[in-house]
Amino acid sequence: MNTVRARIFVFGRVHGVWYRGFTERRAEDLGLVGWVRNLADGTVEVLAEGPRPAIKALLGLLGQGPPGARVDRVETEWGEATGEFDRFRIQPTVY
Numbered sequence: 426m427n428t429v430r431a432r433i434f435v436f437g438r439v440h441g442v443w444y445r446g447f448t449e450r451r452a453e454d455l456g457l458v459g460w461v462r463n464l465a466d467g468t469v470e471v472l473a474e475g476p477r478p479a480i481k482a483l484l485g486l487l488g489q490g491p492p493g494a495r496v497d498r499v500e501t502e503w504g505e506a507t508g509e510f511d512r513f514r515i516q517p518t519v520y
Contacts, residue, residue, distance in 0.1 A: 427476070428474055428476060428506040429475075429476075429503060430459075430472070430473070430474045430503070430504045430505060430506045430507065431471075431473050431480045431484075431503055431504075432470070432501070432504070433470070433472075433473065433483075433484065433499060433500070433501050434468050434471075434500045434501075435469040435471070435487055435490075435496060435498075436467075436468050436496070436498045437490075437496040437497035437498070438493075438495040439463075439467070439469045439495075439496065440463050440469070442490070442491055442492075442493035443493070444469055444491060444494050445461045445462070445463065445469065445515045446491075447486075447490065447491035447494075448461040448469070448471060448487065449461060449513055449514070449515050451487075452471075452473055452513040453512075453513050455475065455479040455480075455482055455483055456475055456479055457473045457475035457479055457513055458473070458474050458475060458511060458513050459471065459472040459473040459474050459510050459513055460513065460514045460515070461513075461514075461516065462515070462518060462519055463518040464518070465518070470519075471483075471487065473513070474507070474508070474510060475506075484499060484501060487499055
């Protein structure tokens with residue numbers, strides 16, 4: 426199956442509600458690799474690589490988020506996978 430890359434930005438109340446941990450668990454369950462991090466402006470950024478159907482499934486989950494989150498919108502930029510990741514990780518917040 427063809428592997429793709431998606432850079433995803435999640436807007437809403439997504440800091441302080443375990444959103445990164447939720448994302449990490451769901452991405453691992455779907456067999457995706459990459460990372461998730463908080464951005465200083467209050468958004469969450471996700472970089473995921475894997476089969477397009479798995480990333481689309483992740484997008485559906487990210488649109489809901491964990492309990493306590495409020496997702497206003499999700500933006501996705503598609504690209505070619507680089508194969509640089511070996512697993513999915515939580516990255517430090519970018520300030």
